[in-house]
Amino acid sequence: MSKLKPCPFCGSEAEVIRMGTGRVSMQIGCTDCGAFVESGEMFISDGSRWNARAFQDSLIIDINRLSPLVNIVSNQKQRIQQLEEQLAAAKAEIAELESGIEYAIDNFAYYTQKTGKLLSYKQQELEVKHLMDVLAKHKAD
Ligand SMILES: [Zn+2]
Numbered sequence: 001m002s003k004l005k006p007c008p009f010c011g012s013e014a015e016v017i018r019m020g021t022g023r024v025s026m027q028i029g030c031t032d033c034g035a036f037v038e039s040g041e042m043f044i045s046d047g048s049r050w051n052a053r054a055f056q057d058s059l060i061i062d063i064n065r066l067s068p069l070v071n072i073v074s075n076q077k078q079r080i081q082q083l084e085e086q087l088a089a090a091k092a093e094i095a096e097l098e099s100g101i102e103y104a105i106d107n108f109a110y111y112t113q114k115t116g117k118l119l120s121y122k123q124q125e126l127e128v129k130h131l132m133d134v135l136a137k138h139k140a141d
Contacts, residue, residue: 004028004047008057009035014050 004014012032020026020039028050029036037053 005051005054007031007033007035008054008061009033014047014054016047 004016006012007014007030010030010033012030014028015031017027017029017036018024026039027036028039028047035057037050039049
């Protein structure tokens with residue numbers, strides 16, 4: 001008899017409940033919670049079936065424990081994807097605003113230059129008018 005693994009459900013020790021014979025199956029089970037396996041093949045009496053079941057059931061229990069974590073990880077991945085999309089949208093908006101600012105700065109420079117030229121023309125106009133006034137005064141004298 002190989003050493004029996006503990007019960008996958010409660011962790012208690014396992015024991016041979018009944019040895020198999022030509023007429024009855026062998027049973028190995030938990031000493032506490034009542035989980036058991038039954039073998040109709042009387043020659044498989046070394047506990048390997050219980051141990052295989054203990055291993056298999058403990059895997060199933062692990063899977064059941066892990067699946068909520070898988071959901072949490074999956075939800076987190078979705079949340080990260082949403083945040084990445086929001087970040088990309090925010091970056092695109094920033095780029096658009098920056099190009100708007102560049103456009104406004106270009107326009108400001110353009111109109112400042114135009115205003116400067118206009119002021120210079122006005123000044124020249126005033127100078128010409130002044131000179132014509134002086135000339136008219138000389139003619140009158
Ligand atoms: Zn048990």
